[in-house]
Amino acid sequence: MTYTLYKPKEQLKPQGLTNISDAQINDHWNLYVGYVNNTNQLNTDLQSLIAQKASPLLIADRRRRYGFEYNGMILHEYYFENLTSAAPQNPTNNLAQALQATWGSIDAWKEDFCNTGKSRGIGWAILYGDPLTKNLTNHFIMDHENGPITHFKPLLVMDVWEHAYMVDHNAGGRANYIQAFLENVSWQTVEQRFANL
Ligand SMILES: [Fe+2]
Incomplete structure (x- = not known):
């Protein structure tokens, strides 16, 4: 058995974010x-x-x-x-239409995604796309491994382990961190993932 070693993807490291x-x-x-x-x-x-x-x-x-x-x-x-220092505040194009069609409005999707991120426990809030139906759903993943749906594609991934915000927002600061996260979303990246669904 042989394996290709994994390396950190340095090109993905964001810097200069707003409130992170x-x-x-x-x-x-x-x-x-x-x-x-x-x-x-x-x-x-x-x-x-x-x-x-x-x-x-x-x-x-x-x-x-x-x-x-x-x-x-x-x-x-x-x-x-999916974080960038040059973030627009909202998705556009086909992804925006799909979010509106599913939740009724972008704001309604955002509220549901924020609430997903506030779930008790450590984990992730993930906007998933189903390649078969193109359905969009917000999921909470415990730890890293409890809940990912096989063959669903992560479109927007938000880390809500405490280590993701402890430096800036302290242990009780998850809600503030989630607001900061949403100010820095690279919608271009998310829209590309949606286009590849
Ligand atoms: Fe993390």
Whole structure:
């Protein structure tokens, strides 16, 4: 078994955001790099354990980590990619029409997405698209691995683990952080993801 090693996608790192400081992003970025390293380590560990014919229980326990480490890496890449310092305030074009058709208005979608992000627990708020029906739905994903829908495409990904806002907004600041997040959405990126659905 051989694996291509994953590397942090430096080109995705946002800087100069509104109400999300570079210090916050830098701190968060270091955690993302940890997921990249751990994903590589997990593949290496499993390769080694299987070659050693280690205990099936030990191998199974390691294998259970795939969802956490892989989604931890990939969801952060979606997250950083959909942030920009030159953000328009609202989506346009086909995505705007689809959000309006689903929720009635952009503001109604935003309210539902904010409430999704305020769900109790650590995780992610994700606007998903269903490639089959083109349906749009807001989801809350616990940790990184509890709730992603196989073959649905993440269109907008918002990290609501406390580490995503502790530097700027303290532990009780999730609502303020969510408002700040929405001021920095790269709708161009989200619209491209929707076009590729
Ligand atoms: Fe995070």
